[in-house]
Structures are given as structure tokens and as C-alpha cells.
Amino acid sequence: MLPKKLAISIELFDTILSELRDSVTLVDPNLDDSPLVYVNRAFEITTGYTKEEVLNKNCRFLQCDDQNQPEIQVLREALKKGEPCQVVLKNYRKTGERFWNELSISPIRSDEGEILYFLGIQKDITQKVDLQKQLVLEMCDLRDSNKNLKEQAETDALTGLHNKRYFLEQYPAQFTFAQRNNLPFSLFMMDVDHFKAYNDFYGHIEGDHCLEKVGQALRCVFKRNTDIVARYGGEEFAVFSVGGTALFGAKLAKKLQAEIERLNIEHQKSEHEYITFSIGHVFVQDPAVCSHLELLDIADQALYAAKSKGRHCIVQKIIE
Numbered sequence: 522m523l524p525k526k527l528a529i530s531i532e533l534f535d536t537i538l539s540e541l542r543d544s545v546t547l548v549d550p551n552l553d554d555s556p557l558v559y560v561n562r563a564f565e566i567t568t569g570y571t572k573e574e575v576l577n578k579n580c581r582f583l584q585c586d587d588q589n590q591p592e593i594q595v596l597r598e599a600l601k602k603g604e605p606c607q608v609v610l611k612n613y614r615k616t617g618e619r620f621w622n623e624l625s626i627s628p629i630r631s632d633e634g635e636i637l638y639f640l641g642i643q644k645d646i647t648q649k650v651d652l653q654k655q656l657v658l659e660m661c662d663l664r665d666s667n668k669n670l671k672e673q674a675e676t677d678a679l680t681g682l683h684n685k686r687y688f689l690e691q692y693p694a695q696f697t698f699a700q701r702n703n704l705p706f707s708l709f710m711m712d713v714d715h716f717k718a719y720n721d722f723y724g725h726i727e728g729d730h731c732l733e734k735v736g737q738a739l740r741c742v743f744k745r746n747t748d749i750v751a752r753y754g755g756e757e758f759a760v761f762s763v764g765g766t767a768l769f770g771a772k773l774a775k776k777l778q779a780e781i782e783r784l785n786i787e788h789q790k791s792e793h794e795y796i797t798f799s800i801g802h803v804f805v806q807d808p809a810v811c812s813h814l815e816l817l818d819i820a821d822q823a824l825y826a827a828k829s830k831g832r833h834c835i836v837q838k839i840i841e
């Protein structure tokens with residue numbers, strides 16, 4: 522209740538309401554189709570309709586053909602129960618322009634509790650909503666570019682395989698996973714034989730083509746989601762594969778060699794006259810017996826042994 526000396530006339534009250542930036546409306550639910558019986562100046566400015574055009578009409582005309590909004594159902598139910606509620610509706614100005622209307626309604630009751638009017642306060646929050654949408658879009662863009670950047674940082678641009686950085690990040694984690702779960706695994710270190718001679722003789726562009734094809738062959742052989750397949754350096758590749766048996770690992774190594782032979786890439790500077798591959802394969806049955814760094818060393822030694830044996834071969838080491 523206002524203090525007595527602040528008691529004001531309806532006209533003064535209307536003048537005060539006309540100064541507000543938000544729209545104020547009164548709806549009479551006791552009249553047919555619950556029409557508007559009062560709108561302030563801000564309502565006219567926001568919607569573009571004059572009070573003469575809107576009084577005695579239900580306010581739903583602001584929805585135009587957009588009446589399937591879920592929030593309208595929320596509003597309907599609150600009105601039916603005579604409860605206050607707040608919704609955000611898509612409304613349309615007289616010009617047809619869409620605006621976002623944050624509508625709060627409250628029942629105004631007589632002393633006996635009968636609903637005399639519903640008071641509506643409408644805030645045009647179009648700028649805020651559009652800004653939020655813009656922000657969400659920008660955040661999605663940012664997330665996409667972050668994802669792309671991360672992918673780029675983890676991928677070898679030439680072969681599309683993972684790069685060494687990714688391998689060295691993921692390999693220790695997968696190694697620990699295998700250790701904890703007592704799973705056997707294989708580590709393969711491999712490289713293209715006489716690749717420097719190939720590059721010198723055929724040029725870097727051909728050298729790159731050769732590595733691309735080798736990358737495809739690796740992808741064909743090591744297909745499991747959990748396999749980490751990476752270009753480890755120039756012509757060197759590494760694969761870490763959890764599970765399987767020593768025999769299965771050996772089969773994969775042979776299959777890879779066969780795939781590379783099938784590429785049939787001429788190499789006049791090699792004793793084999795085509796591109797060949799040396800593979801060092803370590804199979805670990807009991808993951809508790811070595812560390813991931815030791816294992817890298819052992820795989821390197823196996824690759825070195827394959828090279829020393831005349832290249833184009835597989836050296837397998839089993840750790841039990």
C-alpha cells in the first residue's frame with residue numbers, strides 16, 4: 522500500500538506508466554476472449570500498434586502465424602491456474618519484424634481472491650537474445666577451430682597418420698592401460714629401406730608420394746580403433762597395438778610387408794629394385810616386465826637388427 526500522501530489518480534498513474542521503457546498491459550479475463558484493456562506507451566513503441574488498434578483484442582495477435590511455440594503452452598497453463606509466470610515469446614511488430622518478448626504475467630485479485638485482471642510486463646530482449654545466439658555461434662566456431670588445430674597438431678600432414686608428438690603423448694597412456702589390465706601388446710618400429718637414396722635419385726616430390734603410399738598401406742593393415750599408427754620421423758613409422766598374440770603381431774608385420782611389395786614402387790638404388798620395408802616388432806606378453814621407454818629402445822634395436830640382416834625383413838622379439 523502506498524503512503525497516503527503518495528495516493529495518485531488513475532491519470533497520474535497512466536503518466537507514470539507511460540514513462541517506463543518496458544511495456545505494461547492489463548488483460549481482463551472476465552471478458553470474452555480475455556482482451557487487452559490497457560497498454561502503456563512503451564507497448565505502442567515496441568509493437569508499432571496504437572492503443573486504439575489493440576485494445577479489446579487478445580494479445581495473441583502479436584504471435585502472427587507463429588503459434589506453435591512451446592512457451593505459449595506454458596503460459597496457457599499458468600493462466601488457466603491463475604498463477605504468475607514468465608516466458609520468452611517470439612512476437613512480431615506491426616512492420617512484420619520479429620522480436621523476442623520476455624513476458625511476465627501476474628494475476629491481480631480482489632479482496633475475495635477473484636481474478637480481476639492479469640498484469641503483463643513485456644521486455645523487448647531481442648538484442649540480448651541475438652547477441653547470445655551470436656555468442657553461441659562464435660563459441661561453436663571457436664570449438665571447431667580448436668578441434669581442427671588440435672587435429673592438425675596431432676596429424677602428419679603428408680600421410681594423414683598421427684605424428685610423433687601424438688604418438689609420444691598417447692603411447693605411455695596406452696602402455697599404462699595395458700599394464701593395469703594385464704593385456705599383451707605389440708610395438709612396431711619400421712622404416713623404408715634406402716629412403717635417402719630414393720629421395721636423392723627420384724627427388725623429394727616422388728619421395729613424398731612414396732611415403733603417402735606407405736602410410737596408406739599402414740592404415741590398411743592396422744585398422745583397430747585402439748591402434749596408434751604414426752609417422753615417427755622422415756621415413757620411420759611406429760605402431761602400438763594392444764591385445765593379440767605374438768603370432769598375430771607377426772602376421773600383421775608380414776601383411777604390411779606384402780602390402781608394401783604390392784605397391785611396386787620402383788627403386789633403382791636398392792638391391793631389391795623396388796621399395797621395401799624393415800620392421801622391428803616387439804611383442805610383450807607380460808606388461809609388468811618393462812617400462813614404455815625401455816620398450817621403445819628394444820623396438821629400435823629390433824629395427825636396427827632387421828637393417829643389419831640386410832633390410833626387407835622382420836625381426837621379432839618376444840618379452841614374456
Ligand SMILES: Cc1cc2nc3c(=O)[nH]c(=O)nc-3n(C[C@H](O)[C@H](O)[C@H](O)COP(=O)(O)O)c2cc1C
Nearest residue numbers: 546548579580581583584597610626639640641643
Ligand atoms: C496480461 C497478458 C499479457 C499478454 N501479453 C502477450 C504478449 O505480449 N505477446 C503474446 O504473444 N502473448 C501475450 N499474452 C498471451 C495471449 O494473450 C494468450 O493468452 C496466449 O496466446 C495463449 O492463449 P491462446 O491459446 O488463446 O492463444 C498475454 C496474456 C496476458 C494475460
